[in-house]
Amino acid sequence: MPWTKVLVDQEDLERFHQEGKRTIKYVEALREAQAQLLESDSRVFLLGEGIDDPGGVFGSTKGLAQEFGSSRVMDIPIAENGMTGVAVGAATAGMRPIFIHMRMDFLPMCMDQLINHAAKWHYMTGGSVRVPLVVRSIIGRGWGSAGQHSQGLHGLFLHVPGLRIALPATPYDAKGMLIAAVEDENPVLVCEHRWLYNTIGFVPEGLYSVPLGQALIRNPGTDVTVVALSYMVLEALKAARDLEQEGVSVEVVDPRTIAPLDADTILESLSKTGRLVVADVASRTGGACAEIGCLVAERIPLALKAPLKRVAFPDAPTPASPVLEQAYYPGAEAIKQAVRETLA
Amino acid sequence: MRMMLFIRRFEERVISLYPQQEMKTPIHLCIGQEAVAAGVCAHLTPHDYLSSTHRSHGHCLAKGMDPQLLLAEFYGKVTGCCRGKGGSMHAACPERGILGTSAIVGGGIPIGVGHALAAKLRMEKRLSVVFFGDGASEEGSFQESLNFAVLKELPVVFVCENNFYATNSPLKARQPHQDIHRRAASFGSPAEVVDGNNVWDVYRAAERAVRHARAGRGPYFLECRTYRWQGHVGPNCDWQKGCRPKGELLEWMDRCPVEAFRSTLMREGILDEPTMDSINREVSAILDSAVLFAQESTFPDAEEVMRNVYYMSGA
Ligand SMILES: Cc1ncc(C[n+]2csc(CCOP(=O)(O)OP(=O)(O)O)c2C)c(N)n1
Numbered sequence: 001m002p003w004t005k006v007l008v009d010q011e012d013l014e015r016f017h018q019e020g021k022r023t024i025k026y027v028e029a030l031r032e033a034q035a036q037l038l039e040s041d042s043r044v045f046l047l048g049e050g051i052d053d054p055g056g057v058f059g060s061t062k063g064l065a066q067e068f069g070s071s072r073v074m075d076i077p078i079a080e081n082g083m084t085g086v087a088v089g090a091a092t093a094g095m096r097p098i099f100i101h102m103r104m105d106f107l108p109m110c111m112d113q114l115i116n117h118a119a120k121w122h123y124m125t126g127g128s129v130r131v132p133l134v135v136r137s138i139i140g141r142g143w144g145s146a147g148q149h150s151q152g153l154h155g156l157f158l159h160v161p162g163l164r165i166a167l168p169a170t171p172y173d174a175k176g177m178l179i180a181a182v183e184d185e186n187p188v189l190v191c192e193h194r195w196l197y198n199t200i201g202f203v204p205e206g207l208y209s210v211p212l213g214q215a216l217i218r219n220p221g222t223d224v225t226v227v228a229l230s231y232m233v234l235e236a237l238k239a240a241r242d243l244e245q246e247g248v249s250v251e252v253v254d255p256r257t258i259a260p261l262d263a264d265t266i267l268e269s270l271s272k273t274g275r276l277v278v279a280d281v282a283s284r285t286g287g288a289c290a291e292i293g294c295l296v297a298e299r300i301p302l303a304l305k306a307p308l309k310r311v312a313f314p315d316a317p318t319p320a321s322p323v324l325e326q327a328y329y330p331g332a333e334a335i336k337q338a339v340r341e342t343l344a
Numbered sequence: 345m346r347m348m349l350f351i352r353r354f355e356e357r358v359i360s361l362y363p364q365q366e367m368k369t370p371i372h373l374c375i376g377q378e379a380v381a382a383g384v385c386a387h388l389t390p391h392d393y394l395s396s397t398h399r400s401h402g403h404c405l406a407k408g409m410d411p412q413l414l415l416a417e418f419y420g421k422v423t424g425c426c427r428g429k430g431g432s433m434h435a436a437c438p439e440r441g442i443l444g445t446s447a448i449v450g451g452g453i454p455i456g457v458g459h460a461l462a463a464k465l466r467m468e469k470r471l472s473v474v475f476f477g478d479g480a481s482e483e484g485s486f487q488e489s490l491n492f493a494v495l496k497e498l499p500v501v502f503v504c505e506n507n508f509y510a511t512n513s514p515l516k517a518r519q520p521h522q523d524i525h526r527r528a529a530s531f532g533s534p535a536e537v538v539d540g541n542n543v544w545d546v547y548r549a550a551e552r553a554v555r556h557a558r559a560g561r562g563p564y565f566l567e568c569r570t571y572r573w574q575g576h577v578g579p580n581c582d583w584q585k586g587c588r589p590k591g592e593l594l595e596w597m598d599r600c601p602v603e604a605f606r607s608t609l610m611r612e613g614i615l616d617e618p619t620m621d622s623i624n625r626e627v628s629a630i631l632d633s634a635v636l637f638a639q640e641s642t643f644p645d646a647e648e649v650m651r652n653v654y655y656m657s658g659a
Binding site (some may be wrong): 049050052054055075076077078079080081082100105106109142144145146147148163203314315316317319320321322323324325327 | 367368429432484511565583645646
């Protein structure tokens with residue numbers, strides 16, 4: 001299916017075009033989703049620091065302020081926690097705010113409003129009030145961004161009941177999941193990855209939503225399951241392609257959301273392969289990798305034929321120096337290595 | 345004069361070297377804002393503390409930080425001030441009272457207040473100077489820090505470099521009035537607004553501020569109005585991209601703090617061409633050797649990734 005396709009190569013592009021399927025970039029898919037939401041739903045508005053810049057949040061909000069005006073696409077003061085509270089308030093009062101952060105690293109500034117307020121409000125009000133808030137944020141990487149501009153913090157929020165967390169890996173999902181997030185009655189964090197912004201894929205023109213909580217098998221296989229998140233989906237597919245040459249069949253599962261987590265798809269794959277590698281765009285300990293590992297230990301403890309492997313950032317803040325970045329970020333090679341180890 | 349020129353030349357050097365793509369780190373230049381760093385830091389001793397932001401080159405140099413350490417850090421070398429871990433946004437130099445700079449807007453303000461608290465608790469005659477932008481004054485940490493500093497009469501000088509922009513958002517779009525010092529005053533801190541392009545004005549205001557804080561009379565707030573010439577980040581100008589009006593930039597460039605001071609000193613006969621030339625030569629030589637040092641230093645080895653995550657004695 002075209003929307004399960006991640007690495008679109010020239011051949012795919014041509015086929016898509018012959019089949020009359022449109023291909024656009026991840027960043028364009030995000031922009032289009034927001035434009036269409038603004039157009040179709042008067043409750044939707046965007047807010048964020050500098051979202052009306054000429055750059056437009058790496059292009060993802062480019063031109064929207066001109067098109068929809070500053071009351072629908074709102075530049076705001078640099079006051080993340082307060083502004084999150086304002087967005088929570090607007091959401092509880094019936095609006096559909098999308099709060100946009102250039103970097104995921106700024107989410108810790110919003111911790112109080114996200115964790116103590118947004119995530120719990122529905123529950124604490126006995127279900128009488130809803131918080132349909134969407135928070136978009138981007139995981140950065142490279143060019144010496146260092147410790148405060150490159151974190152993947154989704155694992156941190158995973159610990160908080162009441163939040164939904166999406167990590168779209170393809171242009172199709174970027175659009176569909178953002179729309180689903182806006183339609184959702186719960187607070188949803190959409191965690192994007194800067195390295196996905198220029199990837200190209202099939203994206204339908206109209207409004208459509210990708211249900212939150214449904215994993216997808218990106219590459220079917222029989223020997224090892226690789227559960228990969230966000231940008232790691234691309235690296236996992238590269239690894240799977242290479243390993244196929246070595247005669248190893250890798251099943252790549254993209255959970256797409258970690259809250260809710262589609263346990264069934266992961267467990268099903270695992271009961272077939274019996275070997276598990278989890279790859280994340282965050283540091284190793286205590287995050288999404290740990291949760292997925294724990295899920296397996298809880299639900300099918302005897303299914304593993306080999307110890308599971310985690311491929312993630314080291315448990316260290318991101319270093320700035322290019323040589324250290326290179327040592328810091330794992331990719332397809334690390335995934336291949338981990339897969340081989342589960343087979344050893 | 346020398347310091348302003350030094351900062352200007354340092355930044356120009358970075359601009360000219362950056363396209364070689366050897367400095368793989370974002371850079372936030374402070375060209376146009378040199379008078380604030382130079383005018384304030386002239387009153388500080390190495391012992392005083394300094395807290396700053398993503399745009400810290402000028403502050404750090406004016407506080408006496410060795411330019412080679414800064415440049416080597418931009419180059420990602422192990423000889424850099426953060427061993428290649430911090431890049432451009434987290435300069436540190438504890439020997440000069442720079443205990444690290446934050447790239448989280450507003451993040452360094454409470455930390456600077458904490459430096460002052462430490463000094464006060466230890467009964468040291470030590471100041472803390474906190475540099476931040478107009479954008480940072482919107483953060484909760486700003487209000488929270490000011491309140492506490494006034495409450496506890498901490499020896500801290502707040503220096504808000506109001507350059508009227510936060511990335512590309514003009515101050516008008518973010519704050520209802522343009523007088524950030526009025527907000528500080530409402531907490532009960534003495535607060536004044538200064539022409540941040542006039543180094544002499546900054547110098548005198550900073551003198552008042554420093555005297556006040558050193559005397560144990562609590563914080564003092566300076567809003568220095570200035571302007572950055574380059575884009576928010578990177579070596580280029582940004583008006584072409586429509587980030588701000590060119591006319592506005594040109595007006596501010598006309599009020600170049602370095603040139604204005606130079607011509608005043610010349611006019612008054614305090615400075616002459618030969619002296620200026622020799623300052624220029626001296627600055628150039630220092631920068632030449634700093635660049636050489638940075639380029640020739642070695643990269644950290646991969647083990648550096650896991651070093652310093654926790655403090656280990658002996659590590
Ligand atoms: C908490 C946080 N929010 C947003 C950003 C992104 N950001 C980096 S610099 C900046 C503007 C800061 O403006 P100002 O404080 O006026 O400093 P200037 O860049 O003008 O020196 C923003 C919004 C950030 N680094 N940290």
